[in-house]
Amino acid sequence: MSSKVRVRFAPSPTGPLHIGGVRTALYNYLFAKKHGGDFLLRIEDTDQTRFVPGAEKYIIEALAWCGISPDEGIGGEDRGNGPYRQSERKPMYRQYVDQLLDNDKAYIAFDSAEELDTMRQLAKDAGAANWQYNYITRGNMKNSLTLPKEEVEAKIAAGEPYVVRIKLPRDHEVRFEDTIRGWVSVNTNNMDDKVLFKSDGMPTYHLANIVDDHLMDITHVIRGEEWLPSAPLHVMLYEAFGWERPVFAHLPLLLKPDGPGKLSKRDGDRLGFPVFPIDWNNEETGETASGYREFGFYPDAFINMLALLGWNPGTEQEIFDLQGLVDAFDLSKVSKSGAKFDFEKGKWFNQLYLRSQGEAALAKDLKAQLDARGLSCNEQYLGTIAMMMSERATFPQDLVTEGMFLFERPTEYDEKTASKKWTAESPAMIQDLSERFAALADFTEANIETAFKDYLAEKELGFGKVGPSFRLAVTGKGMGPSMFTICEVLGKEEVLARMSAAIETLG
């Protein structure tokens, strides 16, 4: 076994990956790249009843959008450790179960799900804390520890369904050092004999996870805190097999911004913002959920925001691209407590990234937004408009929506501005201005400004006296970017037409 760092992200294909899952994948990826290691993607689909078509494709696409591509496994290379879907590894697990059975580390149990439910209910009714299948109760259950060997064999031969459970020693302190939390310790008396192998012939997550991580030479297991309670079981499994165990790091959870609890897939669009990286559409059930990509987020901004939720570089820097994150990432700087997700901060990141796009990229974004809405403008001004609107945009779509007047003639005039700024003198002033504009040979920003200011000077008028009504006449709004730039972009004809239309409408 090499000492090369190898980590895996092992989602279950039960639906779209929410941002907590994306963050887990991201941290795994950052850790691997930081240490020159491998990032593997493995699909944990041992529960065939929960399989959702399209989920695997979604996971790969979502990670790809984030700039995360697996070195090995699903969506990456097959480097001889495959298959990388647990359902396809089904035949591999039996021998490990037998190994445990042979070494008295596990046993066969025939209790049906109904019988177990009954036991649990009985215990509950009796006021017992929590019924467990453990070193005490297993003596009263139907298993290979209580049944004669012949009967066990007969039952198996008869095809009676059974599961295999781990045989936990009593009163044994399981200790392991978590990179993020330090020493964690649990006594086996508080654990139960978890099922390792199901009656349908598939291993449970616990068994498959340990076997696969071992076979795939995984050196670090970085996963969500929800796995912390089962980590001691996993430690016991490594010991039962006599395998060296990987280093564990349990990440703090992403919490709901409002109520209590961890962020869940069900939070979908309930909160008014996405909890998924990209849109999700389940053709079969018609279930849909919106994603950050479609919401208008730049992947870099999304990743930047996500990375800082539960981790910080220890400096005051908070703008990082993917490579920057790789360089700065350190598991020991991951915080221990859960983080409530804050969409406002996410918006701030996007705004920052949008503004740093540069004119060419922004022009492209603007063009795409216009096309999507069937709008158009003088293409030579694409860059100018994009830069002008970028100051008040958070998302690419704002480039258009915040400046609709650039693409459509105003159909109505802002009432508040009209009542306050459109006075009895306004029509005459706008008329005068339009005549001066009409006389301009070169309808450029600078010329328009000069003409406008000359007019003010000659009539001894303040900017505030004419400016607002001028803006109202041309854009229908009470606020916005520089009027001179707007006018040049609109072109002489359009500006003049709008001015006379305003005089007509507003009187």
Next chain:
RNA sequence: GGCCCGUUCGUCUAGCGGUCCAGGACGCCGCCCUUUCACGGCGGAAACACGGGUUCGAUUCCCGUACGGGUCACCA
């Protein structure tokens, strides 16, 4: 309820015994810039859950309490 984990401004967090009457960021408020809005600049309000220890000295270490979270399936 049992077990496990956690607890610094509204939110994300810095802080790894003295440099902290606690720093940064988002958000919020004010001022400046500006014809307006936005951008930008400057400034402000805002937190160590509580109680015991340990120590010359605790935000930092230990214990307890409270609160929060996770988990207790033949799901991952």
